[in-house]
Every structure is written in structure tokens, then in C-alpha cells.
Amino acid sequence: MSDQHFDTLVLGSGPAGEGAAMKLAKGGQRVAMIERHREVGGGCTHWGTIPSKALRHNVRRLMEYNSSPLFREAGEPRHLSFPTMLRHARQVIEQQVGLRSRFYLRNDVPVRQGEARFLDAHTLELTGPDGRASRLSAEHFLIATGSRPYRPADVDFDHDRIRDSDQILELDHTPRSVIIYGAGVIGSEYASIFRGLGVKVDLINTRDRMLAFLDDEISDAISYHLREHGVLIRHREEYESIQADDAGVTLALKSGKRLRGDLLLWANGRTGNTDGMGLEALDIMPNSRGQIEVNEDFQTAQPHIYAVGDVIGYPSLASAAYDQGRYAATHMLEGDCDYRLAHDVPTGIYTIPEISSVGRTERELTDERVPYEVGHAFFKDLARAQISGQTVGMLKILFHAETLELLGIHCFGDQAAEIVHIGQAIMAQPAPGNTLRYFMNTTFNYPTMAEGYRVAALNGYNRVS
Template sequence: MNNSHYDAIVLGSGPGGEGAAMKLAKSGRSVVMIERHHEVGGGCTHWGTIPSKALRHNIRRLMEYNSSALFREAGEPRHLSYQTMMAHARQVIAQQVSLRSRFYLRNDVPVLRGHARFVDAHTIELATPEDRTMRLTADHFVLATGSRPYRPADVDFSHDRILDSDQILEMDHTPRNMIIYGAGVIGSEYASIFRGLGVKVDLINTRERMLAFLDDEISDALSYHLREHGVLIRHREETAGIAADDDGVTLSLQSGKSIRGDVLLWANGRTGNTDHMGLEALDVPPNGRGQIEVNEDFQTAQPHIYAIGDVIGYPSLASAAYDQGRYAATHILEGQCDYRLAHDVPTGIYTIPEISSVGRTEEELTDAKVPYEVGHAFFKDLARAQISGQTTGMLKLLFHVDTLELLGIHCFGDQAAEIVHIGQAIMAQPAPNNTLRYFMNTTFNYPTMAEGYRVAALNGYNRVQ
């Protein structure tokens, strides 16, 4: 049994773990990365963000080609299989793994593969795939172990027709029809993806509305366009049972409905990866969903053990996890952090069309009794959108009636996750530079999607004059 001591041990090589490890290593600390998977990158690279977004991108391009009157003059609509689309996604994953592996090599951070378990507050035992065991000690630890799909005990995920959002990436055929149980971010994205492939989709939502954390207008727009593309959405439904056989799968709902499909994708929740890590003995017990409680500096009940990313729950975003990792590393290095993480974290949802927002919603402002007004720019009126044919969508600015301070940016449509960052940058400025006036008095390239900010600003300003 080998023993080694480090300044810090990072568990999990996703965005959060990478951010922490690189910050510590570049500051001269001895760091080791522990990764259970055979390649670095974490769930973000291998099962979540990268594969699903690469898959979505190519399907959107196929949809654009098939719906174009211009390309119809060149030939008939084209059809590609799910397997073909996934082959490209795997190429992107390989590129990401290669890039991230070089980070660790270049910064002299050893990557050890295996499952880690705490023996005491400063010691972990690492069980390697080769059935070797080693003990490592450290002054500090960063838990960035991520999450996995939530699997209820009464759902048989061993059946090849019942899949979670990790297993769906290994599906070896294109189903004719699919049931997606759970209409959160993952379920909504996969509903768009498979409908874009021509698969009939039943989307089961256990709640009153789609993605209720979004601004109502954006949520309503998503529901409308999913239905327009042919997705059948059923709200306020709960499962009563799932039965699969050689020919398909049947979902029984508590409302009495019975839905039949070729495949069922279970997309209802996530669980933190904290199993068998010995955390309970350290008074760092995970909750019922495997998540770890931390303070504002990402410290657990053991101050030298930090937790970041999906394993602490909200906001469960790769972008936020990376920032949390760097923040935690700074706190380890200096005992404090002289910068605060952004209060308003942008949300990107890669449905078709995509959604992105930052700041507060109309509902939140109304509840807080903040006097606000709205400015709209509809993509159908923007020359760049007309040129590209991507005319579905809008940019929505929320601002204070008296000061014109930007309070929320909400975008629905092509490139929404890119467009939102322009508004985010201005909204983050100190007063009085964070107002609608910036967009009214700035010259934008023409034609661009960014011009929508000027259109929306003028639209809103005219409402308060």
C-alpha cells in the first residue's frame, strides 16, 4: 500500500474539479486529481453537456437543410440515423478529452484512476481498477464528483427499452416513437433532439408548466414551439408503472392514461455521486439526493473539505461549477476570496430553438413590487434572422421604470445562449452604466442578431415616455 501527501486532493475531473486543480497547481501547490472514469472530463464531457449539445447541433443543421426552400431545389430532404449523429458527437468528446488531458500533463498534476473513500478527515483510500489500494493524505480536499441520473428502485433500467440520460447515448437504433418522462432541462432538450430526427415524442411533465423557473413568456414560447414541431406534451402527470417487453414499453399514468412507445427515456432528476465515500463518518452526510451542504465559501462541515458543482445541487451548470472550483481553490490558498461569484448566473437551455436568460423574471419582479417595463425585439423583424431563416424567437429586456436599470435578459431562439452575454455584460456594470441607454446609444453592426438589443431597448423606452 503506497502513501503520498499532497497540499490538495481533487476528486472529479469535470469543470469544477478542473478549475480547482488548475488554480492550485498554477499557484505552486502539489495537487493530485482522482477520477473514477478512464478518461478526464467528468459527466460534462462524457454524458451531459458535450454529447447532447453536439448531437443537437447537427440535428438542428439537418432540420434547417430539410426545411429550406432553397435546398429543396438541390434535392430531396435528407435523413440521418441517431447512430450517425452520435458518431460525430464522440469525435467532439475525444477532442475535449485530449485537450483536458494536456492541462494536467502541462501543470504536473497526476491523474489517478479509481474510487476514493475517506479513512479519516485527511486520508483517502483509493481502490484502482487493477485491484490495487493506496492511501493518500492531504491538507485540503475538493469534492467535485458530479451527479448521475436519478434511478427509482421500481424502474427496470436493465431493460434495453428503458433508458436514463446516460444510457441514451449508447442507443444503437433510431426509435419510431419515444416517451420522455420528465420535462426539465434534460427532458426538454432530448424532446427537441429526437423530434428533430423525426421521432414521435410524448413528453410527460410532472408539473403545471414547462421549466417553471423561466420567465412565463419564454416558458410559454417553448411549449408552443415544441408542440408546433409535433411533440405531444402532457402536464401534471405522474407515473403509476412502467412495463417493457420485446416489442416496446408502456407507461401507465396515475390519471388513468396508458402510453405505448418503442423506448422510454427517464429524465426525472439527478443524484449526487457521494456513494461509499465515507463522508457520514466525517459529519458530512449527503442528503437524500446525494448532495452535500456547503457554506458560502463552499466549505463542508469539515472546513478543509470543499464541495463544488453538481454534488452541491443548484445551479448544476458546468459554467458555474468551473467558477466555483476556482473560487474554492482561491479560498484554500488565501483563507478568503477577494471576489464574489456572479449573483446572476446565465442559464442556457439547448432546446430547438434554444433559451438563455440572466437576471430576474417578470414574476420575480412583480412579487418584489419592483416597477419595471419590458422591451421586445422579435427575430422575425431582424434582417440577420431573415437572411439566415432563423426567424423564430425574441429578445426580451426587463428594466426599472425610473432608472432604466437592466433587471433581466431573456432570449428565445437561434444563438440565444450567445446573444444573452451582451446583455449580461452591461447588466453587471455599476450604475449608471447598466441601463437601457447603453443599447440605445451604441452602434451595432448591421445586419446582426446583436442589433436586437437596440430594437428591444427602443421598444421598451417608448413604453415609458
């Protein structure tokens, strides 16, 4: 068993680990990346963000084609299978893996494949795919091992008709009906994907409303449009049992309902990948969901061991994870960090239509007794949306009724995750540049979706002027 010493060992090559490794390497450190899987990219690239968003994009294009009167003149509606869509998503995955592999090669960061376990506070044992073990030591460690779908013990995930959000990417057919248990971000996105392929979808929500962290108006909008597309949503339900056989799967709910489908997709919760790493012996105690507690600089109970990304829980976004990795790396290099990560992290949810928001919601502002007003721009009124045929949705601006300071940006509809960044940039400006007046006094290209900011700003200003 050989020993090798590095300045920093990074565990996990997803966005968080990659961001840290690149920052450390460019800062002159000798860094190695530890990855348990054969290819770099982490869950984001292989099982989460990239495949699901690539799937969603292709399904949306198919829906757009089939619903367009123009294309109906060219022929009948088309139908594509789930495996066909997956095959095209895998092409994106391959491109991402190739790109990210070159990052490590170009920056002289060796990638070591295997399972890592701490032997002591500065030493890892790495067991490779061939079963051979080696020892690696370092001054600092960064844990960015991500998360995996939560699996309750009484659900048989070995049965072919029960899948979690990782296993669904191995599906080799298009089911006639799908029961999705969990109406969070992942469940809602896959409800859109399957319904777009013409699959009957039952979406089971364990809570009172869908995506309750969103602004209520946006939450209501996505519920309405999923139902309009044919998704049956059932709120305040919990499973009693899940039984699968050769012909299908039966979900028994505590309310007494019994649902039958070809397939059940479990999309209810995530678990941090911390088991078997020997963290407890270092007084780093993951919680019941495998998540690690860190301070504001992403340090664990051992100050030289950092943790970032999904393994520390909220917000569990690839975008935030990358920035957390870079922040932690800066702290390692300099002992401090002269900047703080932005408090307002945008949320992107790739349902059909998609959702994105940044800042506070109406409910939060009401609870805080902040005098606010609302400006709307409905996509059906925007020329660009009329041209593209994507007229469902709206841009919503929340602002202080007296100072006009921007307090929240909420967008629902086509390109929402792109549109929100304009509002995010202005919100982040120091006063008085962060007010509604910016959008009222700025000339936007016409016709564009961005023009919605001017429309919404004028709509809101008319309420207070």
C-alpha cells in the first residue's frame, strides 16, 4: 500500500468538487480528484441535472411540433419513445464528460477512481475498482460526494417496475401509465416529461400544495398547467404500501385509495453520500439524511476538512454547488475569503412550462410586514411570445411600494430560467440602482421576452403612482 501526499484531496467530481479543484490548481496547489465512478461529472452530469434537462428539452420540442398549426400542414403529429429521448440525452452527457475530463488534464489534476475512507484526519484509504487499496494524505480535504435518491426500506427498488430518479434513466420502454410519488422539483419535472410523451401520470404530493417554497401564484400556475396537460395531482397523500408484480405496480395510500400503474417513480427525498467514509471517527457526524453540518466557510468539525454541494443539504442546486466549491477553495488558499456568496440564489425548475425565481415571495413579504406592490407582464401580450407560440406564463416583479426597491422576481413560462437573470442582476446592485426605475428607463430590444421587464415595471408603477 503506497502513500502519496497532496495539498488537497477533493472527493467527488460534480459541480462542487470541480469548482474547488480548478480553483485550487490555478492557485498553485497539488490537488487530486477522487471519484468513485468511472467517469467524472458526478450525479449532476450522469443522473440529475443534465439528463433530465436534456430529456425535458427534447420532449418540449416534440410537444411544440405536435401542437403547432403550421406543422400540422406538413404532416400528422409525431410520437417518440422514452428510450429514443434518452439516447439523445446521452449524447449531451458524453460531451459534458469529455469537456470536464479535459479540465483535469489541462490543470494537472490527477483523477483517481475508487471508494475513499478516512483512516485518520489527514489520511485516506482509496479502494480501486480492482479491489486494490492505496493511501493518500493531504493537508486539506473537500467532501463533495453529492447525494442519491432516498430509499425507504419497505420499497422494493430491485423490481423492474419500481424506479428511483437514477434508475429511471435505464428505462428501456415507454410505459402507458406512471405513478410519481413525490411532487417536488424532480417529481414535477418528470411528470412534465412523461405527460409530454403521452403517458398517463398520477402525481402524488405528500404536502398541501405543490412546490410550496415558490411564490403562491407561481405554485398555483404550475399546478393548473400540469392538470391542463392531463396530470392528475393528489395532495396530502402518504403511501401505506407499494407492491409490484409482472403486470404493474399498486400504490396503497393511507387515505384508503389504491392506484394502479405500469411503473412507479419514487421522487421523494435525497440522502447525502457519506456512509462508509469513516467520518464519525473524526467527530464529523452526518444527520439522518447523510448531510454534513458546516460553518459559514463550509468547514466541518475538523477545520481542515470542508464540505460543499448536495452533501450539506440546502439549496442542493448545481449552480450553487459550483460557487460553494470555489468559495471553500479560496478559504483554503488564503485562510479567509474577501467575498460572500450571494444570498439570493435563483431557483430553476424545468417543468413544462419552466419556472425560475429569485428573492422573496409575496407570502414572505406579507409575514415580514413589508409594504410591497406587484407588477405583471403576461406572456400572451408579448410580441415575441406570440411569434414563438409560447404564450403561457408571466413575469412577476415584487417591489417596495415606497422606495421601489426590487424584492423578488418570479417567472413562469418558456425561457423562465434565462429571463430571471436580468432581474437578479439589477436586484444585486446597490441602492438606488436596484429599483423598478431601471426597467422603466431602459430600452429593451423588440420583440424579446426581456421586454417583459419594462411591461411589468410599468404595470407595477401604475399601482403606486
